[in-house]
Amino acid sequence: MSPIEEKQRRFKGVNAIYRMAEYMRLPQHVMNTAAIYLHRFYMRKPLEYGPAKIGHSHYEIAATCVFLACKVEESHRKLLSVIDAAMASFDKTPAGSQRWAERTFRADPSSKEFARWRDIILLSEETVLETLCFDLIVEHPHEILVKACSRLNVDADLVRVAWTILNDSLRDATCVMFEAPVLAAGAFYRACQQQQVDPSHFKGRWPKDAEECQWTWVDIFDVDEAEAAEAAAAIEKDVYQFHEQQAP
Template identity: 40%
Template sequence: MAADESSQWLFTEDEVLSAPSIIDGLSPTEERCRRAKGVNFILQAGIMLKLPQLTLATAAVFFQRFYMRKSMVPEKMGVHHYNIAATALFLATKTEENCRKTKEIVIAVAKVAQKNASLIIDDQSKEYWRWRDSILLYEEVMLELLTFDVVLQSPYTILYDQLQKLRIEYIKPLRNVAWAFLNDSSLTTLCLLMPAKDIAIGAIYFAAKFLNDTIPDDENGNPWWELLGGEPDKIVRAVGILAEFWSDNPLKRTENPYGEAASSGDDLDRTRGRSEGASSMALSSPDAPSMNGVEPKNEQVSTPTKRKNENGEEEGLVEEPASKRQKSEDHSQ
């Protein structure tokens, strides 16, 4: 059974707010910030290693789960979030069978840690051995705390299956925004709060909402989310969690792709296409290409860009947020 189906990795919001780091004195805001920085570390190193997005998402889940069992406060025998980010990435390359040489991973994480992609790192440097020893040490700790439960049910794979079930998998704009929602969700604790299926349904809802599109009801006139087994409360909550995260803006980003993402049951209902036929987006985009038979698990990380925080400091290579990414694509078409 996939780990996402196990209740040991699903928590209430109160339980997330009682994580070991918070018990050890971190404020919920600071703990959330460090989690986001750790996942961002994974994304930057992964882009440097040209790893598929699924592998990076798996690493992010390992990272988030680890800190439900262990503190990130060094003064309280905790482990720094960058050390665990590097270890989670190393472990994910194995479990997702996208292996890279240990040396390549060590060099990548060392460069990200130093915020210098041009940094010269080799196996003769102290920095190299410090990161290598850290990764190998904490890999065993991570496996034990995860109870060797490393087979995940990915929302990316579920997303594409759901789009096929709704017969809208060929609608490129909607598919891209939904995929971007999943990318952004990895920065949050969403994977700790609901199963992968509900996260994927939330991504479809956000995409339809963002594009002001509708999704056809099923042949019996039932809402599209019922066909997928979705629950309105969970769907709205998934988008709300991301909207709250970007409102808090722990990474100090200058853009907020979820600034107008306030959601409600009525808002969800407006994504229903009650008339027969394809969605409005499908009709306006007849030439939208399909995935060409490629499953989401093979999709690569999109082209990264340089992003700066509010202080003007470069944070490294990261993906554009959903809104900006979609506008760029529309402009190029």
């Protein structure tokens, strides 16, 4: 499988997670956790490929990651609800799209398709857990971004731009290539570039002592500026430029 195709399938897998999460009205941190699980899983396991379908389907792993993230993030949903969301989200017929929009789809527990999704999710859950080495706690860059921007007294519009950049970064493996504080700082750095704002203008407020009065934005994020610039460049190249090139 080519790197381009792998990127495309990861993108589709995360889109499936977002579509299921919207159907189930899950909090954003739950869908973010599921997306990170999916990317971490495919760092160790192959995507499905070839006529023999060797590997793991990105749609099946997406549904499994949603089920697992609901448990870990204590946004509990029954397996039946996850199956409803998966079957509704993957039904692209006009009638299916309408049921998804109205959230009226209910799977028939006696159907073969229901049994197939039930078995897929339950069996894949164990595979995902083992692949992630049962390391399920996710440090969310969104939380770091909001706290840092609050201390830097960043205006709401700039925070929203950085937040959107973080959301977009989750569609690519870029989000697991950097630690959460670096990814958050990279999104802030790129947002400043996009809005033509010099990030060095922001200083920390509510200092605890005289030394903290001189803290810059990189001090608040607790990263090196070079790290933040590298993360921003990766987001630009691997997320935005890549998908612009793939657009028809």
